[in-house]
Amino acid sequence: MFAGKVLEAYGIPEADAELAAAALVHSDVLGIESHGLALLAKHGSYLVGIERGDINPRPNIRPLRETPSTAVLDADDGLGAVVASRAMHLAISKARSVGTGFVAVRNGRHFGAAAHYSLMATHEGMIGLAMCNAPGTQVAPTFGRAARLATNPVSVAAPTRSQPTFLLDMATSVVAAGRLSLAIRDQLPIPEGWLLDRDGHSSTNPHDFAAGGTLLPLGSRPELGGYKGYALSVTVDVLAGVLSGTGYGAMLTGRTSGIFLGAWQVEAFMALDEFRDLLDQALSALRDTPLLDGATHILTPGEREWRAAQERERDGIPLRHDAEADLMEVARRTGVQFPESIGVVA
């Protein structure tokens, strides 16, 4: 596929390039465009990282510690999507053997959308967990006015029968930084409660983030439970950063990211068929809740991504014009043929 060939042109071995390409395309399929093919194009992208030597295209990924249900892998500065895909396969294989598997990745890089890894487990009849930390330049602790944490995402996914696959996939900040970029692009103010400016005052100007501001943790102000989002963010730092041996957000620099992945085998707890049916019922009960005035429907967690995937697997990925132009430029630079239609990209 296109993305894989581009990564190969940057020196990544074919099998690894295909793993990373699958992660990127899957993000676009899920509608998580900020973590899709756009990462091959824009500033700060994977390709720039390889060019600058921040990402090692041919890492020697090796286990540092291992037990029947756990492992720590040294990523050797390899592309996050490659290392995390291999780590999640290992977690799944451990869960198949002993019920659960958890793999921490030391010295990884940006792994793309956390949902890609948690969803891998659902195809094996398992519940998946994925999280990562990164340099702490985005989120301030409650009552602080300087960033010490990244947006530290968490994802959990579980298999259903006919309902949308259950998927929690969230930054532990009120919003991910990408939402500010969208507001800037569309020249719109942002709601009160997302951002503090560099002086620690509430701001509705998305430009204040790049000017030294900080995103608020999930919950926003303390009186609305912002200290909970702060604690969730630190939890990710503990598991993905400290336990992996990578380091906590405030000590990391550059593109370094610690990764924590896990899988619980459903059959270790109950019959998978029974689980799927019960989870389907749970999600139906949520969808059937009486609506607030003015609301049109209740989404189950993951339904938005599931519907996007159904549509895009059928029709292809609708690339924005600027993203398409960027990718065509990458195609020219690498000599990889650009697909004839955007549908073919997927």
Added chain:
Amino acid sequence: MFAGKVLEAYGIPEADAELAAAALVHSDVLGIESHGLALLAKHGSYLVGIERGDINPRPNIRPLRETPSTAVLDADDGLGAVVASRAMHLAISKARSVGTGFVAVRNGRHFGAAAHYSLMATHEGMIGLAMCNAPGTQVAPTFGRAARLATNPVSVAAPTRSQPTFLLDMATSVVAAGRLSLAIRDQLPIPEGWLLDRDGHSSTNPHDFAAGGTLLPLGSRPELGGYKGYALSVTVDVLAGVLSGTGYGAMLTGRTSGIFLGAWQVEAFMALDEFRDLLDQALSALRDTPLLDGATHILTPGEREWRAAQERERDGIPLRHDAEADLMEVARRTGVQFPESIGVVA
């Protein structure tokens, strides 16, 4: 101890009564008074549950499925604090053998403070996880105006060296229902963003909750990320409710609660000493963040509970006058001698 003797008077075997009493006293020690000795006294308490036959004082707790790293226990309607304590011991012992241990409890009852169980793991050099669901009568899904979820708490704890033990301990709603009871007691309005009334309108009147209102999930309104708290709450329903075979919140009635507990052995990932040092540094870096105007200090997650414990282990538990009167009434009813000073209670 007093609490144990009271539970024994209600037909709970001595060893089980001591486990439950330890959970209650530990909650008070941590300053989580809503889940402490007060549960022996007030309406809806453990004792009322036993009297009415909702809680089985002599449960036959038995494994339904088991693998090297997992188990499902049938709680036989036993007191949550008893079953969860036994389940957490089992998770810890599995983690000691194979790196991680996760135990789901089917048909449990209220287990008290989630922090009690996650913290048990830290004494063994492990990271602990605890969550539970309950009948879905408190929290509405985003855009819904009827409750389908309980406040579904989550706790994660990790061992430090000299910094306060890391502790995330939160309801996945903006606030737990106990915060509304406190506002009613103190005759204070609550902040906008906690509660919807029975018609789905934002309310600052804490009485609107008992009148058919719903708590908002963490994040509050959708524009502040309330859909994330909703998804977190459903995640707890998936792991503690569905995976345990207990059932999801909207199908549960009475006092039934599904429980999910886990432990990751730190040494499976890195040297415990190294982990403690790195986590200490991480927490120090958070505390040293420059302060917002008007703020006096930044708490690390769990610092409040850790400081309460230091104080209360030294000075005893400061019982509120009404709680003390309730407990003295329990002492009279059961013939258990009430401790001479509140310090002795702990």
